[in-house]
Amino acid sequence: MSSVAENVNDARVVLEVSGLVKRFPIKGGLVRHEIGQVHAVEDVSFVVHEGETFSIVGESGCGKSTTGKCVLRLIEPTSGSVKLDGKEFTTLTGEDLTRERRKMTLIFQDPYSSLNPRMTVGDIIAEPIDIAGIYATREERDARVEQIMEEVGLDLAFKNRYPHEFSGGQRQRIGIARAIVMQPELVICDEPVSALDVSVQAKVINLLKQLQREMGLAYVFISHDLSVVKHISDTVMVMYLGHEMELASKEELFGNPLHPYTKALLDVIPRIRSERVQDKRILEGDVPSPTNPPSGCCFHTRCPFATDRCKSEVPAKHEVTPGHFCSCHLYDN
Amino acid sequence: MALLRSDAKDPKTQDAERVARAASEAAKKSRKSSESYWQVSWRIFRKNHVGVFCLGIVVLLVFVALFAGLIAPFDPDAIELTNRLQGPGGSHLLGTDELGRDILSRIIYGCRISLSVGVVSQAIALFIGFFAGVIAGYFGGKVDTVISFVIQVFSSFPFLLFAIVVMFVLGPGLVNLYVALGLLMWTTTARLVRGDVMRLKESEYIQSCVLSGGSSWRIITKHLLPNCVSTLIVTSTLGIPNAIMSEASLSFLGLGVQPPTSSWGAMISASQPYIQVNPTYSIATGVAIIITVMAFNLLGDALRDALDPKMRS
Numbered sequence: 001m002s003s004v005a006e007n008v009n010d011a012r013v014v015l016e017v018s019g020l021v022k023r024f025p026i027k028g029g030l031v032r033h034e035i036g037q038v039h040a041v042e043d044v045s046f047v048v049h050e051g052e053t054f055s056i057v058g059e060s061g062c063g064k065s066t067t068g069k070c071v072l073r074l075i076e077p078t079s080g081s082v083k084l085d086g087k088e089f090t091t092l093t094g095e096d097l098t099r100e101r102r103k104m105t106l107i108f109q110d111p112y113s114s115l116n117p118r119m120t121v122g123d124i125i126a127e128p129i130d131i132a133g134i135y136a137t138r139e140e141r142d143a144r145v146e147q148i149m150e151e152v153g154l155d156l157a158f159k160n161r162y163p164h165e166f167s168g169g170q171r172q173r174i175g176i177a178r179a180i181v182m183q184p185e186l187v188i189c190d191e192p193v194s195a196l197d198v199s200v201q202a203k204v205i206n207l208l209k210q211l212q213r214e215m216g217l218a219y220v221f222i223s224h225d226l227s228v229v230k231h232i233s234d235t236v237m238v239m240y241l242g243h244e245m246e247l248a249s250k251e252e253l254f255g256n257p258l259h260p261y262t263k264a265l266l267d268v269i270p271r272i273r274s275e276r277v278q279d280k281r282i283l284e285g286d287v288p289s290p291t292n293p294p295s296g297c298c299f300h301t302r303c304p305f306a307t308d309r310c311k312s313e314v315p316a317k318h319e320v321t322p323g324h325f326c327s328c329h330l331y332d333n
Numbered sequence: 334m335a336l337l338r339s340d341a342k343d344p345k346t347q348d349a350e351r352v353a354r355a356a357s358e359a360a361k362k363s364r365k366s367s368e369s370y371w372q373v374s375w376r377i378f379r380k381n382h383v384g385v386f387c388l389g390i391v392v393l394l395v396f397v398a399l400f401a402g403l404i405a406p407f408d409p410d411a412i413e414l415t416n417r418l419q420g421p422g423g424s425h426l427l428g429t430d431e432l433g434r435d436i437l438s439r440i441i442y443g444c445r446i447s448l449s450v451g452v453v454s455q456a457i458a459l460f461i462g463f464f465a466g467v468i469a470g471y472f473g474g475k476v477d478t479v480i481s482f483v484i485q486v487f488s489s490f491p492f493l494l495f496a497i498v499v500m501f502v503l504g505p506g507l508v509n510l511y512v513a514l515g516l517l518m519w520t521t522t523a524r525l526v527r528g529d530v531m532r533l534k535e536s537e538y539i540q541s542c543v544l545s546g547g548s549s550w551r552i553i554t555k556h557l558l559p560n561c562v563s564t565l566i567v568t569s570t571l572g573i574p575n576a577i578m579s580e581a582s583l584s585f586l587g588l589g590v591q592p593p594t595s596s597w598g599a600m601i602s603a604s605q606p607y608i609q610v611n612p613t614y615s616i617a618t619g620v621a622i623i624i625t626v627m628a629f630n631l632l633g634d635a636l637r638d639a640l641d642p643k644m645r646s
Contacts, residue, residue, distance in 0.1 A: 074540055098546035106544055114537035118370065118559035124538075127555075128545040162370065178541065 013086070014186050014218045015048040015071065020080035022063070022070050022242075026291065039290045040066040041077075042242040042298075045317075046235075048186065051212065053219040055229045055250075057265070058239035059287060064222045065109075067239070068188045071220065072104055073097070085185070102132065105179040109191040111171035115163040122159035125149065125177045132182065144181065151214075152177045152207060169200035173207065180211060188220045193228060205232055226269050230254055238262050241290055241298040244317065248324040258326040260303050297329065305330060374563075377639040384635025390628040398445040407435035409442040410593050418611045427617045430600070431607060436614055439595035440621050446596045447625060450510055450580040451573035457515025459569050462522025463561070467553055469523070470530030480523070487520045496579055500588040510589050514576050522568050529561050563640035570633035574626040581622055597622050 022041040025034045041063040048054045056064040070077040073090070082089045084100060092100055105128075108114035115124055123130075126145050135141040146156055152173045163171055172192060179187055189208065193201040205228060211217060223229050229236060229250075236253045238245040238261065246259040257263045264283045283302050288294050294301050300310040307329065315327045378384055397404060406426065413433030421428045427436040469480035487495075496517055503509040533539065539556050547555075583589035584598030592599065597618050604615035 072544060074544065101544060101546065104544075106541065108537040108541070110537065114541065116538040116556055116560070118562075119555070127542060127547070131542070131545045131547045131551065164370075182545070 011049040011051055013047055014050050014052075014084070015220070016081075016083040016086075017047075017067075017071060018045040018081050018083075020044045020067065020070055020082065021078045022066055022075060023078045036291050039242050039293050041070060042293075044080075044237075044239070044242075044244050046237055046244075046247060048218050048220060048235075050185070050218055051216050052234045053212065053221050053232050055221040055223060055233035055236045056239060057223055057226060057229050057236060059224060061287065061290065062239045063242035063290075064224075064239050065190050066242075068106070068190050068220060068222050072101065072106055072188060074106070102128075102182050103184055104186045104188065105182065105184045107172075107175055107179045107187060107189045107192045110195050111168050111175055112195075114175050115171055117163055120160050120162060121149075121154070121166075121174055124163070124174060125181055128178065128182045134182075148177045148181050151211070152180075167200075168196050169204060172196060172200075172204050176204075176207065176211070180215065180217070183215065184217065186218045186220065188222070190222045191224070192221075194223065194225060201228065208232065226265065238265065241287060241293055243298050244325075244327060245299070246324075246326045246328075247317075248326075252321070252324045256324075258320055258324070258331060259328050260305055260330070261299050297327075374639045378635060381635045381638060383631055384639070387628040387632040387635065390624065391632055394444060394448060394625060394628070397441055398448045401441050401445050405435075405438035405441045407438040409434060409438040409595050411435070418607055418614070420611060421613045428611055428613050430603065430611075430614055436600075436617055439600060440597070440618060443595045443597045443600060443618075444621070444625075446507065446590055446594065447577045447580060447622075450507075450514065451576045451629070453511040454514035454518060454576045455569045455572045457511065458518040458572060459522055459565060460519075461515070462519035462568075463526050463558075463565060465519065466523040466526025467530050467557055467561075470527040471534055471549065471553065471557065473531075477527075481527075484520045484523055487517065488524075492517065493579065493582055496583060497586065497588060500583055505588050505591055507590055507594070510580060510583065514579055518572055518576060521572065522565065525564050525568055526561055529564055530557055533557055533560055563636075566640060567633055567637040570629060570636055574629040574633075577622070577626055577629070 020041055021043060024038040024040055026036040026038060027033065028035040044063075044067055046054065056067060058064050066075060069075040070080075071082050071089075073082075077090060080090070084103060087100065089100060119127075122142070122145050125148060126141055129135060129141060129144060135144060145159065149156055149159065154170065154173050154177065158166070158170075163174065166174070176192075192208070193204050196204060208219065209232065212219060219232075221229065221232055233250045235247070236250055237247040238253070238259065240261050246253065246257070246262045253262065254266065257266055261283075268282060285302050288298070288301055294311075296312045297303070297306075297310040297315050300306040303310065309329055313329070315329045315332070317325050317327045318331055320326050320331045411434060413429065416425070416429050416433040417431055419425055419429040419433075425435050425437070427440070430436055430439065465480050465484075469477040496513055499513040499517065500509060503513055533556070534552075539552055542552055542556060580589055580596065581598030581601065584596045585602040587599075587602070590596035590599055600618045601615055601622075604611075604618065608615050
């Protein structure tokens, strides 16, 4: 294991999620009773340390965004526990919830719909501090806004402009400025670069890394783009149909993937060199519906190594090597 | 000699001038790119000639209504029984009515009533409609079910019939007319605002405000209201002519403004028996209503085109 990961493991735990479950009811029929459930997140557990980037990867609809929103309680989790700084977060209400929630923020995927078109850039960035009422005078507040704008690389002249005048990358910087203005401990980045051009992606990723160094932020980085994940993460969790498939440090996961699903995902990263095309394992079929997930291991319908056991028994999460977890019957013993 | 030299354009000053010109151009451009939502809307609106023309008419009508006392050539209530039902021309430009009152002056004073009914009843409708719509759309659930049900009930009655019943209960009179029309017309605004809010509340900037601990009041006033303003402007501009028409209809039926106050609807009603003796009486009043209603309707259409972000490229 690399020294970075070791350092990370010694650091303070910021976020501890255990057994997180989210099921959305499907209502129908004459009296609108519950006729089914969407199994969005099924028993997900992980730990995020101070200054760590924890990535959640998976295909569209695998529950990675829902996991992020459940942590923030933008969506209330069905069950499970979320501990922020060692304190249970899921049971908080009212003022307590507001106060604790200020330690976490969210950076959104779409830089176009995440900024109010009728507010100036300065007001957008200042909104969290305005709500919290941190600064007594207008001057102090404006000074803080300007300081943050400089930190994220926005020209101070943009303060009184409106979001529609900016490009995607600049808008994302505004979103980042709004997210960090309250000095959070944990930032949940919900696909923050997938709506941007590749050249702009790099700039935004580097900005995120720089802010992490300067402010000691912990990131939960949600993405489907493995090359971005490889660049930014310390620890990576792979999700499929709401289930946790594999969790390991970045080096372990990319160097020694265990789960057949992870292997398949890594195989389809586009490469310049074409030697490996021969033994590429491309998954067949589609992701099953989360309203009616497969029995046993949820991946057995597409897994090349599936056995009868996989069809009936849900695999438990095993620590195969220290710090490398995998939910697969292949590594049971 | 030195003077001559400074007059002559040596290449250096030319360069300096060119750079200065380019810089000021760039400054102009950057100023242009930072124009606000309203500046952009105004630029689009200005290109619509019908809209600008109607805006002119509306401004003129407002002017006439405000300064009716100065513009009207006669006292609208001065009765001159020796001079009844005169045709147009002479000292009475549009003739006189059945009591010898100057028709033009009565139309000018009637403008005051019509516009005030339009504006005040729409203001009431806007206020009720916005809050009902926001509450229904934002809180959803049972509150939404109740408010939507009320909207359905209100809009399932024939409008004029409902207005007649309300006026009958409240009794005729100008203030009651404001209240009755306001109470009846809020449903359109409420329905549109509810739709807007249901769409907006899912937006990420509102989620971000929720995450920061923003109150519902803050979300409504800082995020929802500014994003509903264009809907509100358009519905009320299109609602004003409706209110004016309803006022005319109710006054025609004797349930609106009471004599001797001049109102366009009441005047058309009064002119009915004399349509053969003095056709100008009813025609002039009718034309006043048509111009007002059309100006507001076309202005509303033009505003919708200018304010709708989906029309922008």
